[in-house]
Amino acid sequence: xxxxxxxxxxxxxxxxxxxxxxxxxxxxxxxxxxxxxxxxxxxxxxxxxxxxxxxxxxxxxxxxxxxxxxxxxxxxxxxxxxxxxxxxxxxxxxxxxxxxxxxxxxxxxxxxxxxxxxxxxxxxxxxxxxxxxxxxxxxxxxxxxxxxxxxxxxxxxxxxxxxxxxxxxxxxxxxxxxxxxxxxxxxxxxxxxxxxxxxxxxxxxxxxxxxxxxxxxxxxxxxxxxxxxxxxxxxxxxxxxxxxxxxxxxxxxxxxxxxxxxxxxxxxxxxxxxxxxxxxxxxxxxxxxxxxxxxxxxxxxxxxxxxxxxxxxxxxxxxxxxxxxxxxxxxxxxxxxxxxxxxxxxxxxxxxxxxxxxxxxxxxxxxxxxxxxxxxxxxxxxxxxxxxxxxxxxxxxxxxxxxxxxxxxxxxxxxxxxxxxxxxxxxxxxxxxxxxxxxxxxxxxxxxxxxxxxxxxxxxxxxxxxxxxxxxxxxx
Amino acid sequence: xxxxxxxxxxxxxxxxxxxxxxxxxxxxxxxxxxxxxxxxxxxxxxxxxxxxxxxxxxxxxxxxxxxxxxxxxxxxxxxxxxxxxxxxxxxxxxxxxxxxxxxxxxxxxxxxxxxxxxxxxxxxxxxxxxxxxxxxxxxxxxxxxxxxxxxxxxxxxxxxxxxxxxxxxxxxxxxxxxxxxxxxxxxxxxxxxxxxxxxxxxxxxxxxxxxxxxxxxxxxxxxxxxxxxxxxxxxxxxxxxxxxxxxxxxxxxxxxxxxxxxxxxxxxxxxxxxxxxxxxxxxxxxxxxxxxxxxxxxxxxxxxxxxxxxxxxxx
Numbered sequence: 001x002x003x004x005x006x007x008x009x010x011x012x013x014x015x016x017x018x019x020x021x022x023x024x025x026x027x028x029x030x031x032x033x034x035x036x037x038x039x040x041x042x043x044x045x046x047x048x049x050x051x052x053x054x055x056x057x058x059x060x061x062x063x064x065x066x067x068x069x070x071x072x073x074x075x076x077x078x079x080x081x082x083x084x085x086x087x088x089x090x091x092x093x094x095x096x097x098x099x100x101x102x103x104x105x106x107x108x109x110x111x112x113x114x115x116x117x118x119x120x121x122x123x124x125x126x127x128x129x130x131x132x133x134x135x136x137x138x139x140x141x142x143x144x145x146x147x148x149x150x151x152x153x154x155x156x157x158x159x160x161x162x163x164x165x166x167x168x169x170x171x172x173x174x175x176x177x178x179x180x181x182x183x184x185x186x187x188x189x190x191x192x193x194x195x196x197x198x199x200x201x202x203x204x205x206x207x208x209x210x211x212x213x214x215x216x217x218x219x220x221x222x223x224x225x226x227x228x229x230x231x232x233x234x235x236x237x238x239x240x241x242x243x244x245x246x247x248x249x250x251x252x253x254x255x256x257x258x259x260x261x262x263x264x265x266x267x268x269x270x271x272x273x274x275x276x277x278x279x280x281x282x283x284x285x286x287x288x289x290x291x292x293x294x295x296x297x298x299x300x301x302x303x304x305x306x307x308x309x310x311x312x313x314x315x316x317x318x319x320x321x322x323x324x325x326x327x328x329x330x331x332x333x334x335x336x337x338x339x340x341x342x343x344x345x346x347x348x349x350x351x352x353x354x355x356x357x358x359x360x361x362x363x364x365x366x367x368x369x370x371x372x373x374x375x376x377x378x379x380x381x382x383x384x385x386x387x388x389x390x391x392x393x394x395x396x397x398x399x400x401x402x403x404x405x406x407x408x409x410x411x412x413x414x415x416x417x418x419x420x421x422x423x424x425x426x427x428x429x430x431x432x433x434x435x436x437x438x439x440x441x442x443x444x445x446x447x448x449x450x451x452x453x454x455x456x457x458x459x460x461x462x463x464x465x466x467x468x469x470x471x472x473x474x475x476x
Numbered sequence: 477x478x479x480x481x482x483x484x485x486x487x488x489x490x491x492x493x494x495x496x497x498x499x500x501x502x503x504x505x506x507x508x509x510x511x512x513x514x515x516x517x518x519x520x521x522x523x524x525x526x527x528x529x530x531x532x533x534x535x536x537x538x539x540x541x542x543x544x545x546x547x548x549x550x551x552x553x554x555x556x557x558x559x560x561x562x563x564x565x566x567x568x569x570x571x572x573x574x575x576x577x578x579x580x581x582x583x584x585x586x587x588x589x590x591x592x593x594x595x596x597x598x599x600x601x602x603x604x605x606x607x608x609x610x611x612x613x614x615x616x617x618x619x620x621x622x623x624x625x626x627x628x629x630x631x632x633x634x635x636x637x638x639x640x641x642x643x644x645x646x647x648x649x650x651x652x653x654x655x656x657x658x659x660x661x662x663x664x665x666x667x668x669x670x671x672x673x674x675x676x677x678x679x680x681x682x683x684x685x686x687x688x689x690x691x692x693x694x695x696x697x698x699x700x701x702x703x704x705x706x707x708x709x710x711x712x713x714x715x716x717x718x719x720x721x722x723x724x725x726x727x728x729x730x731x732x733x734x735x736x737x738x739x740x741x742x743x744x745x746x747x748x749x750x751x752x753x754x755x756x757x758x759x760x761x762x763x764x765x766x767x768x769x770x771x772x773x774x775x776x777x778x779x780x781x782x783x784x785x786x787x788x789x790x791x
Contacts, residue, residue, distance in 0.1 A: 101615055102752075104752035104753060105748075105751075105752045108540050108752055108755070111540070111541075112540050112541050129539070129540065129755050130540070130541075133539055133540055133541040134541070135540070135541045221628060278648075279627075279645050279648050279649060282627075282645070282648040282736075283626075283627035283628050283643075283645060283648055284628070286626040286627055286628065286630075286647075286648075287622050287623050287626050287630075431755070432754070434749075434753040434754045434755075435753075435754045435756075438749065438753070438754075442738065445735060445736060445737055446737065449650075449736070449737055451737070464561075
């Protein structure tokens with residue numbers, strides 16, 4: 001290095017240096033610049049490194065965020081977007097709230113179009129189908145690059161709702177809790193019936209006694225209902241009887257096993273013997289939802305209600321005084337079949353329906369990266385999804401977010417909710433779950449109307465659905 | 477020389493004129509085509525191309541996405557006719573719905589049009605009131621009807637209770653669910669009513685005067701003058717009603733989801749489920765082709781019968 005620098009060599013080095021500087025100003029990746037010049041002159045390299053080390057301004061990127069978080073949630077979303085854009089000034093998020101009608105159609109056509117939005121909110125089974133068809137990108141590389149231990153961050157049930165074919169396609173938000181492992185119960189009705197309001201039933205057998213004590217049927221009309229949500233929840237009840245809907249590898253349907261038949265027989269007994277039959281049962285509270293002030297649970301007309309995680313927000317908004325009155329209602333873990341020694345409380349964090357936000361294929365690298373940044377912010381960050389859910393009185397799928405002390409102040413039964421989230425499981429459904437679920441529902445309806453016995457109905461459903469599943473796996 | 481030059485010029489002018497005239501003659505329809513081209517382009521792009529693509533997709537295992545779907549021949553059609561246990565039920569449900577809703581709608585709309593065509597005070601207000609429901613989106617009216625049809629506390633059962641009729645589980649029993657949706661379909665009679673009103677106002681008054689001179693009663697005037705002259709409009713509404721009722725979807729989608737016991741699983745709802753819930757797009761395309769053929773066949777049959785009962789003046 002002691003040799004003199006000739007004029008020609010100096011000019012050559014200067015030219016290379018200038019080119020390197022120019023390249024460095026355009027390219028944020030310094031490593032490639034080093035490769036060009038390292039062998040030429042050490043000094044130039046050092047200068048280049050210094051210049052390139054300054055953060056190069058990123059190209060502005062706009063992402064479209066197609067979602068169904070309308071109504072009262074839209075201002076919350078806009079607030080999070082503002083926070084995100086402050087932290088990532090080069091990314092602009094267009095909040096594209098869609099109408100709920102024909103949601104499936106909108107999602108499918110958007111993802112299949114030549115110009116899809118950058119991130120789409122879809123149901124779990126839709127995400128699986130889009131992944132199966134190669135229409136969305138997995139986020140494993142991002143997870144790996146950022147060193148995120150998803151099972152440490154999220155509840156196992158929740159993150160598994162975003163997993164399909166050994167890849168992760170989204171972060172969960174909100175927490176699945178489709179049929180979470182908690183129920184709300186009415187202390188007033190238990191007290192009135194001579195039962196202990198502070199000792200809610202733990203087993204199916206105790207629930208039966210409570211239903212007998214609280215249900216009121218007059219002139220064929222159900223005036224006070226013991227338990228709501230029986231007909232649409234066979235899959236949840238099944239897991240409380242140590243049954244399974246799918247095998248762990250998702251290749252075998254197991255709902256018609258003895259546990260399933262026993263579960264369905266018990267459910268039928270509740271409807272036909274305890275609550276006046278399917279017509280009487282269906283007529284109760286028809287057209288009224290948890291978002292209506294005259295909803296039965298808010299007016300002492302309903303004793304037990306299995307709900308999903310959105311109930312607390314609805315309850316708090318619609319009947320705030322009632323919500324504050326912890327003498328009037330309580331939260332309990334879902335009861336299990338006390339006659340089955342293996343059974344224990346079990347809820348579902350996700351069946352066919354829990355939300356995924358997926359990134360379509362075919363986007364530019366910049367847009368895809370920006371979409372991921374938004375997904376991570378919205379899905380994991382305290383100022384993002386955690387805040388969004390807290391404002392709605394919903395739990396978060398991020399474990400740490402639920403440790404927020406304000407949750408304990410806002411919800412008197414927060415401990416029970418956390419216990420429920422920890423034991424909620426994700427059923428390993430497949431992209432053909434839509435067909436399977438409809439056929440099982442068809443069979444169940446025939447049980448409620450006493451057209452078929454529980455065993456015959458479940459066997460018929462199995463005969464119809466297992467070939468669909470076999471065909472799916474056979475076709476790959 | 478001058479004369480020859482003038483002759484050339486004259487010949488040249490005549491030639492140009494003749495060529496222009498010939499061009500105009502040959503291309504005399506082009507202007508018309510030009511004017512209808514926006515519609516034509518839309519028709520070919522959105523309808524004809526869509527129809528052809530749908531026809532093609534019916535022979536494929538198309539699910540969702542842009543991948544080239546695999547050709548599976550007649551498998552989808554075989555499944556429609558032999559494999560799908562709900563297709564027959566959905567078709568029968570649709571025919572049942574059509575069989576009741578189309579005539580009921582026509583009778584209701586025509587009767588009200590007759591009343592509102594009479595010389596009564598506040599006629600304009602009544603016409604507006606009766607027409608308004610048809611402007612309400614089906615989604616909104618479905619939600620309203622969902623509340624009105626409740627077994628306990630629903631408005632319809634409350635009215636029935638006044639005359640001593642026990643509460644009917646409108647949407648809770650399979651035998652009542654279809655009648656409930658048919659009843660609801662009458663809500664949108666305003667559109668048909670306006671067409672009937674326009675038709676009624678087009679009937680010359682002299683015909684009624686002549687009938688009155690001949691001693692015709694109100695019934696005779698209706699049966700011998702009004703109805704025959706209204707047959708082209710009845711025919712139009714019949715065709716539109718058949719097409720519309722074959723495509724009944726929204727009310728069942730929102731109010732019953734095809735239940736109870738699949739009593740309201742209409743063909744379009746079944747098709748939609750296959751397409752967007754099960755992602756069996758190829759199968760849904762085959763179903764759509766069959767629906768198209770069914771509607772076409774029925775429309776042609778009604779059209780063929782029209783020679784016997786539709787009166788076209790001067791025809």
